[in-house]
Amino acid sequence: MIETATTGPLAVDGDGGGGGTIAVRAAGALCWRVKRKQLEVLLIHRPRYDDWSWPKGKLDAGETMPECAVREVREEVGLAITLGIPLPAITYPVKSGTKEVHYWAAETDDLPPLPDGKEVDSVLWCPPEKAMKLLSSDSDRRPLEALVAAFMAGTLATWPLLVLRHAKAKPRSGWTRAEGDRPLAATGQRQALAAARLLMVWHPVRVVTSPWLRCIATVSPYIKATRAKVKVFDALTEANHARHPGKTAAVIEALVTKRTAVVLCTHRPVLPTVLASLAGHMVPELAATLPTEDPYLAPGEAIVCQVSAGDNPRIVSVERHRPYDD
Incomplete structure (x- = not known):
């Protein structure tokens, strides 16, 4: 898609x-x-x-x-x-x-x-x-x-900022241990491999992710293939986002101003805050193309934002790609 x-x-x-x-x-x-x-x-x-x-x-x-x-x-x-x-x-x-x-x-x-x-x-x-x-x-x-x-x-020279929803995890209802340790399902493991191939298209040199296992497992194939630099943010977990959404938004704001090709991996409940932060760096017509209804992105699906490389960075294009459908 x-x-x-x-x-x-x-x-x-x-x-x-x-x-x-x-x-x-x-x-x-x-x-x-x-x-x-x-x-x-x-x-x-x-x-x-x-x-x-x-x-x-x-x-x-x-x-x-x-x-x-x-x-x-x-x-x-x-x-x-x-x-x-x-x-x-x-x-x-x-x-x-x-x-x-x-x-x-x-x-x-x-x-x-x-x-x-x-x-x-x-x-x-x-x-x-x-x-x-x-x-x-x-x-x-x-x-x-x-x-x-x-x-x-002045919008031809850009750098990519990608948002990736983690791949399909084992059902929450059948998991009795810590939520942060819930792993990917077999389908999710295949989605992670497909996501890695897709990410190669934009070569993000940084990976920013929630520390929960299902996010780490989603970006691991790409990290292993490229040795991209990885930074973990507790603010990107479901639990910390529920308590302090402003800290989650601050992570996004920092990425936009960093001007480095990056992919961010997080959870479905966190996506509304992530998307709202991104929308603040777009014209309204472009912001209107962002997903607005739950689940926002399918497991393993990515949004690709191209950010202008000028002195006043702004997002000038948005794409959605689902690299694997089971």
Whole structure:
């Protein structure tokens, strides 16, 4: 499942005009950099179609859209990227129905290796104006227009702040020991592995979590894979949040001002305070896209906020991703 929302000129338009049943789902990225204060984007040329386009490809089984976007850029141009703001998805008709392609912005200054000549035979960094002329498909200009608008608005350079609800735990009703020791269920263990793969898309270098076992177990696969720095906050437990919600909110405020890619893992009853704190750093239209009804997020589901990298950090986009459904 994917839900995205952005602000101002970045508002997501879910239909590029294809209509009909979504038969093919794909994802990709618009890689960008700034050289001599000039925005540049990375185009690829595909010999099979003799066209200029963006790196993209079809979704693999069990893969989320963000994971697909990162994998396709790595496979087609050899670049390891971190996703930034979501860009407008495009749709267009294909033989089997409608193809839908989700795009993200991805800042990178790395030079792609020489293409293999099979899937991609040429790559080109160029200004958006040149890219507009070279792009073979009109629909591919839509995400570029959004990227340029974000650059002009100062909201293209961002860092990610993720909120992750812990994966499915063993039932509360059947647990007789300390609440903080309640472990993940078998489904929850699979969700934790899927969440780790999803988190790789944004590479949070810090993990902030409740000390209760089910939260620690949820983020452990990611921590083991990346050796991210971990900080435990008692204010993120259900019990401490019930007594002192203001301390929970203070943790969120500190994360926004820290300006470091981070994932926070906590419990369902804590989410309203977390979301309210995040809403204070968004325009009202974007805040209105946050979940407002219990359970807010499904077990193992994540909210991804992109925070502007300027002097006055504010959240400029919100996405929801559920990497595993049992």
